[in-house]
Amino acid sequence: MSTGKKPTLYAVEAIPAGRLVALVARIVGVELDVKPIDLYAKEQLKPEFIKINPFHCIPTLVDTDGFTLWESAAIASYLIQSRTPNSDLYPAKDLKKRLTIDQFLLYNTGTLYRSLTDVHYAVFQGTDPVPKVERLKEVLETVNSFLEGHKGQMVAGGDKLTLADIALYVNLSYIEVIKFDITELAALQKYRAQVKEALAPYNVNGWCEQQQALLIKLLADFKVKFAEDQAKAKTQ
Numbered sequence: 001m002s003t004g005k006k007p008t009l010y011a012v013e014a015i016p017a018g019r020l021v022a023l024v025a026r027i028v029g030v031e032l033d034v035k036p037i038d039l040y041a042k043e044q045l046k047p048e049f050i051k052i053n054p055f056h057c058i059p060t061l062v063d064t065d066g067f068t069l070w071e072s073a074a075i076a077s078y079l080i081q082s083r084t085p086n087s088d089l090y091p092a093k094d095l096k097k098r099l100t101i102d103q104f105l106l107y108n109t110g111t112l113y114r115s116l117t118d119v120h121y122a123v124f125q126g127t128d129p130v131p132k133v134e135r136l137k138e139v140l141e142t143v144n145s146f147l148e149g150h151k152g153q154m155v156a157g158g159d160k161l162t163l164a165d166i167a168l169y170v171n172l173s174y175i176e177v178i179k180f181d182i183t184e185l186a187a188l189q190k191y192r193a194q195v196k197e198a199l200a201p202y203n204v205n206g207w208c209e210q211q212q213a214l215l216i217k218l219l220a221d222f223k224v225k226f227a228e229d230q231a232k233a234k235t236q
């Protein structure tokens with residue numbers, strides 16, 4: 001893989017899934033050629049992108065040898081294993097630790113992220129957000145209870161950061177964006193601060209905060225465009 005070229009990442013880096021991949025790339029020292037995709041303009045549905053990823057979701061990685069991968073956790077795991085195979089972030093030789101990390105990655109995508117975006121979609125679509133907020137509260141309380149009994153360790157055990165912590169951290173940042181109050185979830189707040197501190201060496205020039213601000217702006221713009229389109233549709 002010594003072509004001198006950079007892997008291409010089709011993504012919006014500010015969005016949690018894109019942020020996870022971009023953050024992990026920084027940690028393992030891979031420079032990516034990031035190609036932004038305008039979701040509102042439905043660029044992901046253009047034939048040229050469908051050719052790259054028939055599932056038309058971002059982030060999507062195309063490595064320098066043409067290997068193509070989507071789903072942020074799979075991409076992040078691939079970057080770690082292909083570039084830093086001995087990394088504690090995803091310990092290749094420790095089956096049980098690796099699967100514990102996978103377990104949290106799957107929970108993060110299937111349960112935590114889902115419950116966060118469900119609240120967001122309900123607000124956007126003008127449907128009743130209360131049941132979705134209740135579900136999110138339930139999920140976060142479960143994570144909080146787990147952390148309370150986990151004695152300050154990282155989620156997969158021990159004090160070393162793993163990919164599971166980075167993925168959870170990125171989604172826990174999303175909580176701020178939707179302004180969900182977690183002041184009563186002390187263990188969750190403490191864990192978020194702990195991971196933030198561990199990631200500080202990679203947060204060069206406040207990159208994470210910049211992405212957070214961009215995400216807030218992106219979602220606000222999205223809301224305006226969505227309302228305009230709804231209004232236009234009503235007059236037609």
Ligand SMILES: N[C@@H](CCC(=O)N[C@@H](CS)C(=O)NCC(=O)O)C(=O)O
Nearest residue numbers: 015017044056057058059071072073
């Ligand atoms: N579980 C996926 C989530 C990715 C995802 O939801 N991508 C959205 C944007 S946030 C997307 O590409 N939507 C466009 C589409 O599916 O057409 C991951 O972690 O990569």
